[in-house]
Amino acid sequence: MNSITSFCRIRNNRFTTEQLVIEHPAASKDEFSIGLYERLQLNYPKFYKMDQQCRLGYIASELVLKGVDVSAYADSFSLVLSNADGSLDTDLRFQQSISSVASPSLFVYTLPSMVAGEICIRHKIKGENAFFVTPSFNAELLIEYVDSLLAGPGDHACLAGWVNVLDAQHDILLYLVENRRVNGSRAHNMNELNKLYGQ
Amino acid sequence: MAIHITGAGVVSSIGHNYEQCFNSLVNGSHGIKPLSRIDSRFAGSLPVGEVAVSNEMMTSQFGLQKVVTRTALLGIHAAAEAVQSAGITGTNWRKGFVSGTTVGGMDRSEFFFPSFLKDREAGDLRDVVHHGCGSVTNVIAEHIGFTDFVTTINTACSSSVNAIIYASKLIKHGIVDIALAGGTDALTRFTINGFKSLMILDEEPCRPFDARRAGLNLGEGAGYLLLVSDKVLEAEGLVSRGIITGFGNTNDAYHQTASSPDGRGSFAAMQEALQAASISPGDVNYINLHGTGTVNNDLSEGRAINRLFNDNVPAISSTKSFTGHTLGACGGIEAVFSLMALERQCVFGNLRFTEPIHETGLSPQREFSARPVNHVMSNSFGFGGNCSSIILSRNMKGQ
Amino acid sequence: MKIESLMADLKKQIVEALNLRHINPDDIGDDQALFVDGLGLDSIDALELIVLLQQKHNTKIANAQDGPKIFKSVRTMAEYIQANASR
Numbered sequence: 001m002n003s004i005t006s007f008c009r010i011r012n013n014r015f016t017t018e019q020l021v022i023e024h025p026a027a028s029k030d031e032f033s034i035g036l037y038e039r040l041q042l043n044y045p046k047f048y049k050m051d052q053q054c055r056l057g058y059i060a061s062e063l064v065l066k067g068v069d070v071s072a073y074a075d076s077f078s079l080v081l082s083n084a085d086g087s088l089d090t091d092l093r094f095q096q097s098i099s100s101v102a103s104p105s106l107f108v109y110t111l112p113s114m115v116a117g118e119i120c121i122r123h124k125i126k127g128e129n130a131f132f133v134t135p136s137f138n139a140e141l142l143i144e145y146v147d148s149l150l151a152g153p154g155d156h157a158c159l160a161g162w163v164n165v166l167d168a169q170h171d172i173l174l175y176l177v178e179n180r181r182v183n184g185s186r187a188h189n190m191n192e193l194n195k196l197y198g199q
Numbered sequence: 200m201a202i203h204i205t206g207a208g209v210v211s212s213i214g215h216n217y218e219q220c221f222n223s224l225v226n227g228s229h230g231i232k233p234l235s236r237i238d239s240r241f242a243g244s245l246p247v248g249e250v251a252v253s254n255e256m257m258t259s260q261f262g263l264q265k266v267v268t269r270t271a272l273l274g275i276h277a278a279a280e281a282v283q284s285a286g287i288t289g290t291n292w293r294k295g296f297v298s299g300t301t302v303g304g305m306d307r308s309e310f311f312f313p314s315f316l317k318d319r320e321a322g323d324l325r326d327v328v329h330h331g332c333g334s335v336t337n338v339i340a341e342h343i344g345f346t347d348f349v350t351t352i353n354t355a356c357s358s359s360v361n362a363i364i365y366a367s368k369l370i371k372h373g374i375v376d377i378a379l380a381g382g383t384d385a386l387t388r389f390t391i392n393g394f395k396s397l398m399i400l401d402e403e404p405c406r407p408f409d410a411r412r413a414g415l416n417l418g419e420g421a422g423y424l425l426l427v428s429d430k431v432l433e434a435e436g437l438v439s440r441g442i443i444t445g446f447g448n449t450n451d452a453y454h455q456t457a458s459s460p461d462g463r464g465s466f467a468a469m470q471e472a473l474q475a476a477s478i479s480p481g482d483v484n485y486i487n488l489h490g491t492g493t494v495n496n497d498l499s500e501g502r503a504i505n506r507l508f509n510d511n512v513p514a515i516s517s518t519k520s521f522t523g524h525t526l527g528a529c530g531g532i533e534a535v536f537s538l539m540a541l542e543r544q545c546v547f548g549n550l551r552f553t554e555p556i557h558e559t560g561l562s563p564q565r566e567f568s569a570r571p572v573n574h575v576m577s578n579s580f581g582f583g584g585n586c587s588s589i590i591l592s593r594n595m596k597g598q
Numbered sequence: 599m600k601i602e603s604l605m606a607d608l609k610k611q612i613v614e615a616l617n618l619r620h621i622n623p624d625d626i627g628d629d630q631a632l633f634v635d636g637l638g639l640d641s642i643d644a645l646e647l648i649v650l651l652q653q654k655h656n657t658k659i660a661n662a663q664d665g666p667k668i669f670k671s672v673r674t675m676a677e678y679i680q681a682n683a684s685r
Contacts, residue, residue, distance in 0.1 A: 045618075079450065086331065091389070101649050104396040107394075111353065113355055117455050118583075120584055121452050127450070128449065129585055130352065144374070397645060
């Protein structure tokens with residue numbers, strides 16, 4: 001039986017995990033992501049270079065994986081992310097930069113899977129990783145795929161979820177699933193996942 | 200249970216279908232020429248692999264009433280060939296479509312924005328209605344009639360090989376009976392300018408795995424495989440053209456765009472594929488390299504191959520020396536080329552190679568060569584560290 | 599322009615162009631290593647510096663492989679600009 005052992009939800013300027021709820025009203029996207037980063041006392045200078053989608057995905061991953069020894073899973077730690085808008089937020093900024101000089105550091109972020117890349121680099125996640133583009137949050141797709149990755153002998157874990165940032169809207173749910181029964185944790189099923197997303 | 204390949208479709212700068220592409224590969228005729236179809240500051244100079252068919256021609260050929268993006272048109276072109284070549288007649292099968300793309304509808308939306316940014320009333324909204332990657336997939340799915348399960352994967356350059364891997368899993372887990380999988384990408388100013396800013400484009404036709412390689416050439420196209428389960432193969436009386444026997448996917452976890460110096464991620468993906476296929480390195484007869492022609496990739500991939508294959512390095516070549524780097528479509532297109540190697544019992548050349556990379560000493564196959572081929576490995580490594588490798592094998596039973 | 603003044607400008611521009619918000623421009627040493635251990639810049643940052651030199655200092659770098667030499671420190675950047683800026 002697979003268990004959701006940790007999660008992070010970021011929506012409407014509210015940041016929620018099992019342990020805390022932070023409301024962080026902010027006038028701009030930068031103010032929100034940087035403010036949250038500083039408030040959570042994170043320390044990862046590469047954060048500032050990321051685009052908004054990667055920043056919020058990274059922040060969520062820091063909290064979800066706090067205290068988790070990823071290396072203990074070796075290649076059995078996977079990552080499955082999804083969203084609806086791809087990398088549109090940064091695509092627009094890059095497109096504008098083309099009219100003067102195309103910015104290489106913006107171009108790097110015109111791929112939704114870059115969120116996966118940044119999280120893998122930070123936490124040294126080397127297992128299977130996927131990024132799906134779907135019209136809306138799709139619990140069924142995530143559950144089926146993650147469960148298949150967690151099957152098989154040995155310990156497996158997967159960081160999964162939804163990371164969508166466009167303009168002022170941010171919609172993130174990141175959660176950790178492990179292939180063992182953990183007392184007090186949520187079961188990895190449609191009901192529980194949709195409840196988490198509904199927060 | 201085996202994942203059988205029963206259909207294949209491809210369109211690229213070296214041909215508009217399976218046979219045309221195969222003939223070009225046999226004859227050593229590449230499709231890399233100065234950019235011509237796009238109105239860009241690099242037109243007439245930058246070498247790219249363009250598909251020599253206009254959007255208007257494809258739109259009319261497919262009998263489409265509404266305007267769709269070039270990415271979707273190329274996708275329909277290849278997907279239709281794949282479906283047709285399989286000849287499936289049963290109507291009750293659950294059909295899935297998994298497509299990889301990085302560009303989506305950018306080829307049209309990038310024309311919308313300059314006018315729109317100057318004047319909010321200007322610009323044709325029809326240019327942006329199919330901008331999203333998922334939207335492109337839906338257009339193709341609806342045209343082909345594969346709509347029971349549809350999804351889009353975007354993991355940069357490994358998108359379409361990951362689509363094939365995911366589709367194989369869908370069949371294995373009984374979620375669909377038949378899956379059309381691969382990918383499509385069209386050339387756009389957006390990507391041309393982007394790659395220019397990364398300074399990894401070669402001003403000349405690329406030289407993958409060569410000591411003097413200077414970067415990649417961008418390309419466009421689409422490639423799809425039609426996959427079925429044992430049950431469908433038998434019920435439909437189909438020929439198994441090949442089997443997807445193994446695949447591996449890992450993250451290099453090193454840098455957003457560069458591969459780790461020792462190719463750790465690519466090594467792990469290839470090793471995982473071999474293990475899944477239950478074959479040893481010496482059993483592989485041909486590797487269709489990711490081989491983009493960049494200083495970084497070819498060194499990294501080469502080191503990983505040496506470490507994994509040791510003295511048993513098989514024939515290797517990068518068909519990107521023919522087609523250019525077709526980004527999200529490369530996994531799908533190169534899976535079709537890998538199938539050709541199996542079906543036609545041959546290996547393809549790696550054009551413009553003259554001297555091995557000093558650190559790896561690897562010499563790719565220079566020319567087309569007919570020879571026994573039982574197992575082919577195809578690699579695709581994407582920005583964001585996403586490394587994938589698949590193995591296609593001859594169906595030893597029936598053929 | 600005196601090299602000290604150019605270096606001071608460059609430090610501010612580097613911090614802005616590379617989004618180094620956690621760094622105060624005045625804290626960057628004239629001869630401090632920018633890449634690897636120093637400021638920890640990487641290959642993408644090098645490309646942005648090429649853009650910076652082109653846009654703000656009229657100085658072209660045609661070959662990305664020359665980057666490591668030119669971008670070794672703020673001083674080597676300033677010296678390169680003074681030697682190569684187009685009139």
